Amino acid sequence: MVTGWYSGPEAGMQATNDGIGFDEAALVERARGGDDRAFESLVGHYQRKIYRLARNITQNDEDAEDVLQDAFLKAYTNLEKFHGDSKFYTWIVRIAVNEALMKLRKRRGDRMVSLDEELDLGDEGVTREIAVWDGNPEQTYSQEELRKHLDDAIQSLKPTFRTVFQLRDVEELSTEETAEALDLSIPAVKSRLLRARLQLRERLTRQFKRKGDDAFAFL
Amino acid sequence: MTRLLSCKQFLSELNAYLDEKTSAEERGRLQSHINECPNCWVVVDTTKKTINVYKGVEPQAVPGDVKERLMAALQRKMAEKRGGC
Numbered sequence: 528m529v530t531g532w533y534s535g536p537e538a539g540m541q542a543t544n545d546g547i548g549f550d551e552a553a554l555v556e557r558a559r560g561g562d563d564r565a566f567e568s569l570v571g572h573y574q575r576k577i578y579r580l581a582r583n584i585t586q587n588d589e590d591a592e593d594v595l596q597d598a599f600l601k602a603y604t605n606l607e608k609f610h611g612d613s614k615f616y617t618w619i620v621r622i623a624v625n626e627a628l629m630k631l632r633k634r635r636g637d638r639m640v641s642l643d644e645e646l647d648l649g650d651e652g653v654t655r656e657i658a659v660w661d662g663n664p665e666q667t668y669s670q671e672e673l674r675k676h677l678d679d680a681i682q683s684l685k686p687t688f689r690t691v692f693q694l695r696d697v698e699e700l701s702t703e704e705t706a707e708a709l710d711l712s713i714p715a716v717k718s719r720l721l722r723a724r725l726q727l728r729e730r731l732t733r734q735f736k737r738k739g740d741d742a743f744a745f746l
Numbered sequence: 747m748t749r750l751l752s753c754k755q756f757l758s759e760l761n762a763y764l765d766e767k768t769s770a771e772e773r774g775r776l777q778s779h780i781n782e783c784p785n786c787w788v789v790v791d792t793t794k795k796t797i798n799v800y801k802g803v804e805p806q807a808v809p810g811d812v813k814e815r816l817m818a819a820l821q822r823k824m825a826e827k828r829g830g831c
Contacts, residue, residue: 579805728796
């Protein structure tokens with residue numbers, strides 16, 4: 528039977544909260560007690576974020592759908608093992624990231640996709656493009672055009688960078704939560720985030736800079 | 747007198763500056779660098795805009811057929827669990 532929770536993030540809210548607000552801990556508790564509707568509400572609330580995360584890591588719609596399904600099915604199956612040491616969202620993100628990286632490795636036919644790879648933190652030119660932006664891209668472009676530019680830029684990053692950026696700056700997990708979700712040290716998260724931010728800035732500046740402004744033109 | 751940071755030193759502290767995870771003293775040192783260095787000012791400004799534009803854009807909705815297949819798979823798993831009890 529279709530219960531209707533999947534019509535959008537709001538559906539999970541309505542089905543769950545009676546207008547009080549989304550209460551993750553209470554839903555997890557009820558789901559662990561066997562209340563499937565509570566689990567459905569968690570899925571309804573987080574599916575959009577998990578799907579975005581999966582798409583951004585795998586860069587493939589088919590793989591993203593598999594990751595979305597596999598992550599929530601695994602969470603459902605292993606709910607008894609979730610003891611609430613971390614937030615449910617951090618836990619489901621960690622499951623989804625693992626699933627997504629496995630997909631990426633499989634598609635690339637290698638085992639080299641790792642978040643823990645050594646980084647060259649040398650003096651790579653990550654700030655070559657120095658130019659102010661032409662107004663506000665949110666006002667210049669439609670949401671669809673903007674999403675396309677942002678997708679193109681993030682796709683150009685290594686998985687290790689785009690995953691950390693995604694969790695820290697898009698999903699707004701803390702440094703500690705990101706480190707926990709990805710099994711990375713806190714310094715590793717910080718160094719990857721810095722590199723990711725600078726690389727994305729570089730790429731978006733090429734797209735959004737004021738026309739006629741060459742590098743250092745303001746000097 | 748405190749010596750001004752180099753651009754490389756400033757960039758290595760960029761996250762701390764953007765995320766406001768610095769002491770007042772350290773923030774003052776970083777701010778002094780930006781006040782004197784137009785390149786780093788532009789890097790700060792455009793990096794802030796980069797983060798904000800990603801935060802602000804609406805995520806793509808999960809397509810209806812993807813949601814339906816997710817729901818169907820979950821329903822099967824739930825029925826399986828109930829049947830197994």
